Amino acid sequence: MKPMKPSARTSEYLAKGMIWAAAMSVMIVLVAIIVYILIKGLPVLNFSFLTQNPYNMGRSGGIASTIVGTLYITLVAILIAVPFGIGTAFYLAEYTRENIITRIIRFSAESLAGIPSIIYGLFGFIFFVIYLGMGWSILAGGLTLAFMVLPTIIRTSEEAIRAVPQIYREASYSLGATKWQTIIKTVFPSAIQGIVNGIILSVGRCIAETAAVIFTAGSVLSMPFSLFDSTRTMAVHFYILASEGVSMENAYGTAALLIILIFVVNVGVNLLVSRFINKNQKR
C-alpha cells in the first residue's frame, strides 16, 4: 500500500503549526535565559555591589573595578574604531564606484566580521601585548576590540550613508556646495542616526566579549587608572567566577548587570531605528 500523502490543507496546517512552534520555542528559550539570570542576579545587585571593589578574588565585595574596566576598554575600542569605520564607509559610499579596490575592501570587511573572537584574542596578544610591548593592558584590550567591531561600524555606516536620498546631494550641489560641504552638511547629518546605531551595537559587542579581552587585557581585579593597567572586564569576571566556582552569588549579580546593559543597548538601538524610520516616512 502506498503511504498516504497528506492533503494540501492538512500539510498547510501542519507546516503552519510547525513554524509557529519553532518561533515560540525560540522566544521561550530567550525568556527562560533572561528571566533565570535576572531572578538569581537581581537580589544581589545593590548600591554597595556596584560601588565596592571585589575582595578575596571576587568572593566578597562588589564589582566596581570590573565595571570601570569594561567602560574604559569599550571607550578605547569605540574611539579608535569609529573614525576608521566611518571613514571607510564614506569612501565606499561616496568617493568611488564599484571597482577592484572596493571589492577588496568589502571582502576584507566581511571576512573580518566572520573571524572568531578567539582569533582576535590571539592576534591582540601577539601583536599588541608582546610585539608592541603594551603588556596586558586596557590599551591592548581596547585596540583588539576596535579591530573586532570595525566591520560592524563599516557596514552599518555604509548602509546609513547609502540610505540618504540622492535628491539631497543634488539639491546641495545645485546650491553651489562642494562635495566635501555636501557630505559634511547634508549627507552626514541625515545618516547620523544609522551611524550611531552601529556604534551602539558595537558597544554591546565590546561589553559582551570575553575571549578577545581575556588574553589582551588580562584579569587583574584592582581598580585601573592608566591605559597601561591590566583590568578585568565584567564578562571575564563572570566567566572566572562561574567556571571556577568562586562565588555563584556574585556571578549571578555580574551576569544580571551584563544582561541589563545589553538590554538597554538593544532598546536604545531600536528606539533610534524606529525614530529614523518615522522621520524618513514623514518626509
Add this chain to the structure above:
Amino acid sequence: MKKFKENLPGHIFLLLALSSISALALITGFIVVRGAPIITDVGLKDFAFGMSWAPSLEEYGIFPMIIGTVAVSLGAALIGVPIGICCSIFLSEFAPPFITAIFRPAIQLLAGIPSVVYGFWGLIFIVPFIRDYLGGPGLSILAASIILAIMILPTVISISEVSLLALPKQYKEGALALGLTHWQTIRIVMLPAAKSGIVAAVILGIGRAIGETMAVIMIVGNAVAMPESILDPVRTLTTNIGIEMGYATGVHQEALFATGIVLFIVIMILNATAQYIVSSGKQARGKERQKS
C-alpha cells in the same frame, strides 16, 4: 591648490579604508608567522592528523579536536538550522505585525547576550538534564550543540529573512494565483528562489558555531579524546586555545597559534564561500530583472 583641498577628504577616506582592511593582513600575518614554525617542525600531517595532544611530551596532534569541532558544529547546524529557517519564514510570512515588532528585537537581543552567559545557562540546565536523563558526564557534544544551536539562530534567521523578503512580490502572487496554498507557495516557489541567501545563512551560522569559544569551554568537557557518542566530552579547536593560552609558553604557545591557523583557514573558506554564493545569487537575480 583648491583642487587639492577638494580632493583631500577623498584621499583621507581612502587612507582610512586602506588601514581598516590592512587589519585582515596584520591578523593573518602575525598568526601565521607565530604558528607556522611548529607546523613545519612537527609536519603538517602529524599536526593535523596526530592523535595525541600532550604539550609536556611535546606531542602536538589536533585531530581529535578537529573531529570535536566538526561534531559540535554539525550538531548545532542540525538543531539550529531548521528552527532558524522556520523562524525566518514565520517572520517574513506568518507573523502578525505586533508579534514581528516583538520578535525581531528579541532575536537581536539573543545575538547580544554574552556567550559566557549562554555557556553558564547550559551548565546549569542542559548539562544536568543530559547527565540525569541520557547518561554520560553531561558535559558533552550534545550539550555544546544545543547551546550553539541557540547562539547561531540570530545569524541564520536574519540572513534568511532578508533573502526571503528580497524576493519579487510577483513570485508569491503568481503562485497563489495558480491556486497553490500558502505553504505550497513557500515550499515550491519562495524557498527555492531564496536558496542562495539561505545557504549563505547556514554557512555563516556554521562558521559562528565553529568559532565560538567561551560558551563551548564551559559545557563541552574539554577532554582530548576521540568521541564515541554524542554524550561524550570533546575538545574543540577554539577551546584548546581558550584553555591553554593562559599559561602556555614557548613551543606550546606556538602550537596554540598553529591551532589558530587551522581555525582561521576553515573560517576564511566558509566566509569566502558564503560571500561568493550571495554575490552570484544577486547577479543571477539582477539578470532576471533585466530580462523582464
